[in-house]
Amino acid sequence: MKSNFEERRQARKERYEELADKNRQQSEERYDAARSIGDRIPMGQPILVGHHSERGHRAALKRIDNNMRKSIEHDGKARYYEDKVQTIENDRTIYSDDPEAIQKLKQRLADLERHQAWMKTINRLCRSKKLTDAQITEQLEDQYGCSTSIIHGLLNPQYSYQKRGFQTWQLSNNNANIRRIKQRIAQLEKAEGEQTSERTIGEVTIVDSVEHNRLQIFFPDKPSAEVRAQLKQHGFRWSRQQGCWQRHRSSAAMYQAKKIVGQYGGE
Incomplete structure (x- = not known):
């Protein structure tokens, strides 16, 4: 149990580190591309309207602008994921699914x-x-x-x-x-005296997972946009690692899960 909790925590950290590195690299590549294009234009060279170079000059400026915007965008994403890593490292929150x-x-x-x-x-x-x-x-x-x-x-x-x-x-x-x-x-x-339970409604399985402290909904395929909107509205989030929609377990979570699954077509 302890190892599973720590493994999930470490997996999140490594995923954010990977995304931060990827976006940092893309930001640098976009910046280098913009600078490379700019280096081919003489410093201070204005657009020569009517000249045969006008079209290429405008296109080059557009590529420079696009690459710089993308560089800034990826830099922002890199900072976002770096902050996520820092948050995990400094997190002193005691989570209910922690075995300790x-x-x-x-x-x-x-x-x-x-x-x-x-x-x-x-x-x-x-x-x-x-x-x-x-x-x-x-x-x-x-x-x-x-x-x-x-x-x-x-x-x-x-x-x-x-x-x-x-x-x-x-x-x-x-x-x-x-x-x-x-x-x-x-x-x-x-909760220590409780056990994980599951119920099947139609083709959907609802798992009340004690070890993960989550109420999990497993659909046979991707639910419609309307169902996904309802899930998000009631606090459910997609877990790629678990392959399900889930939120912290509670009686309210179970009530909403059954209601949403019923609309999905299970009952």
């Missing part, structure tokens, strides 16, 4: 809970009536490793109505993340 998702989420939950407790401790210190600012600053530096800029922000709220320390919204946001992750863990633990 529950373990990773529990680690993140523990980190957030420690951070919540740390913020509350800092607030008690910053709002203490028994300590001077110098003593609070010393403890923030020595015991809690706070930098000078952080200490300044903690002891000097931006607005007069705010208290020292971390603000209520900061604790609330962190607490909301804690609740959200607890809910995800509960959902994934529940």
